[in-house]
Amino acid sequence: MTTSPLSTLSDQELSVKARAGHVALLLGSLCMSTITGSLWLTEPGLPQRTSIAFAALTAMGLCWAAYAVYALRRRFRLLALQRVVAARIAFTFCSAATVGSLYLVVEEGVAAAGPACAVFAVMTVVAGFLLARARRNYRALSARKAELERQLGRRE
Amino acid sequence: MRADTRADELLVVRCQLGERAAFDALAARWYQPLWRYARNLTGNDAAADDATQDIWVGVLRGIDSLRDGARLRSWLFGIGHRVLMSRLRTQYGRLECGDAVLDDHPADDEHETFLHELELSVLMDELGRLPLLEQEVLTLFYLRELSLDDVSHVLGIPPGTVKSRLHRARKMLRQHLTRQGVRT
Numbered sequence: 377m378t379t380s381p382l383s384t385l386s387d388q389e390l391s392v393k394a395r396a397g398h399v400a401l402l403l404g405s406l407c408m409s410t411i412t413g414s415l416w417l418t419e420p421g422l423p424q425r426t427s428i429a430f431a432a433l434t435a436m437g438l439c440w441a442a443y444a445v446y447a448l449r450r451r452f453r454l455l456a457l458q459r460v461v462a463a464r465i466a467f468t469f470c471s472a473a474t475v476g477s478l479y480l481v482v483e484e485g486v487a488a489a490g491p492a493c494a495v496f497a498v499m500t501v502v503a504g505f506l507l508a509r510a511r512r513n514y515r516a517l518s519a520r521k522a523e524l525e526r527q528l529g530r531r532e
Numbered sequence: 533m534r535a536d537t538r539a540d541e542l543l544v545v546r547c548q549l550g551e552r553a554a555f556d557a558l559a560a561r562w563y564q565p566l567w568r569y570a571r572n573l574t575g576n577d578a579a580a581d582d583a584t585q586d587i588w589v590g591v592l593r594g595i596d597s598l599r600d601g602a603r604l605r606s607w608l609f610g611i612g613h614r615v616l617m618s619r620l621r622t623q624y625g626r627l628e629c630g631d632a633v634l635d636d637h638p639a640d641d642e643h644e645t646f647l648h649e650l651e652l653s654v655l656m657d658e659l660g661r662l663p664l665l666e667q668e669v670l671t672l673f674y675l676r677e678l679s680l681d682d683v684s685h686v687l688g689i690p691p692g693t694v695k696s697r698l699h700r701a702r703k704m705l706r707q708h709l710t711r712q713g714v715r716t
Contacts, residue, residue, distance in 0.1 A: 389589060
């Protein structure tokens, strides 16, 4: 009996690369869907074929986002520190997209950027909420770890 | 709270924080108890190896949702129970978890499947001849030293049912041993 097969399994299951890849996929696909969806819904006088193409791209992006959420919930669940990092990336990414689309609406007068700006703003709020929750959870676990180490250290 | 329970909780917290080394420490601490549990119920080394790997995947995917690290022991054996029941259900299509399905006198070929190898002691051998439900409750309570509450949590049945199942299992084991000429 040896624990080495379990160590190999742990390496596969805890792969940071796979987790980072799925987080990137989630963010990328959501942004792509937001932009194509916004263009599809607001751009006037689009040829029918272009509309169909935008709709298809939006649907594809949403499917990829759904897959990434599924994989992150079932297969590659993020641990406390990873959640903080992922939420921070998401918050930065969504904030930048919100500011960018807001600039297009206000300064450039691009009407199509309006809905995108609204969706990015909602995503920023959600990412902010997730970041706050991830930080709170990380702090609570770190405090519990310190407390247990202190108790065990005292016993020894 | 006992020191080993605190040590278990500390390992869980470190795993939940994302410390890779904590998973190896968890495996080093719990691999053998889980393997022996799987070995008792499956009856052979290869099946126990496979089952332990399945259990470990369940642990890796679920550890962040374990709210009370002090209950690690019963949580691990709970995963073990589900994995082994699932594997046995697949293996023997008609085998089900419910008390009503397994009769007290299983058919010879099914009974034979659960016999342990000859190198085990007489007690372990007879334990292995019991129906799966009785075998499992005795294994968890006496060999893995889980409390009544923990066994109840692992098997997903009320403590009263654990007690009655333990009583029945002890009685059956005693009868088996008496038949073999072993004084109980």
